[in-house]
Amino acid sequence: MDRWMDKEGYDNDDGEWGMRMDGDEDEDEDTIRMRKQELRRYMMSLRDSLSREEMIRASSIIQEKVLNTDEFNSSSIVGLYSPIGSEVDTSTLARYAIENGKVLAYPRIEDRYTMVFTMVLDPAIDLTIGRYGILEPLPSKVVKPDLVIVPGLVWDEDGYRIGYGKGYYDRYLSMNRDAVRIGLAYDFQVLSSIPHSRMDVRVNMIVTERRSIRVV
Known part of the structure; x- marks a missing residue:
């Protein structure tokens, strides 16, 4: 079994982290926030330990699985993210969308609280470094x-995610609930349960190199 599929000291099924990090609706927001931050640090370190070859291979498998979903093939406007660091790549999805006449869009940070998706004709040309050092579109339409591909640091089998703590995706998705939401993750990023609050928005599906989890 590949190193990135089963990290030492990490149990993906009811192990130490899954049990310690189970969400509790009775917890206050401060406790949930602290537990999320602990998971962010842990998972970022774990994810960043992947080699380039491991990331490329896993990303290829994940994207191929997304391409075979009804959700992707029936979509007209696909919202992708520009991967940063060790995030799952999305370039194959972008290329396929363009080649098959879909409208391609990427998130753009408008201000401290607002994220929008703007149309992109060619990611190699139309993306520039924006806020937080992430590639984002130039001002456009x-x-x-109708399909949003969602990044994240930590996920659970109920479709909840922990991102980087800014809340942009949760705010956007809460106001655009008609969009199908697919999260991309390496399999070790998916726990049985994670802390979440009433503001967190679930995805409809999580796709990893090992499995596709349909949740809502």
Whole structure:
């Protein structure tokens, strides 16, 4: 079994982290926030230990699985993210979307609280470094994707995610609930349960190199 599929000291099924990090609806927001931050640090370190070859291979498998979903093939406007660091790549999805006449869109940070998706014709040309050092579109036509591919640091089998703590995706998705939401992750990023609050928005599906989890 590959190193990135089964990290030492990490149990993906009811192990120490899964049990310690189970969400509790009775917990206060401060406790949930602290537990999320602990998981962020842990999972970022774990994810960043992947080699380039491991990331490329896993990303290829994940993207191929997404391409075979009804959700992707029936979509008209696909919202992708620009991967940063060791995130799952999305370039194959972008290329396929363009080749098959879909409208391609990427998130753009408008201000401290607002994220929109704007149309992109060619990611190699139309993306530039924006806020937080992430590639984002130049100002262009704002669109509403019917499929949003969602990044994240930690996931659980109920479709909850922990991102980087800014809340942009949760705010966007809460106001655009008609969009299908697919999260991309390496399998070790998916726990049985994670702390979550009423503001967190679940995805409809999580796709990893090992499995596709349909949740809502």
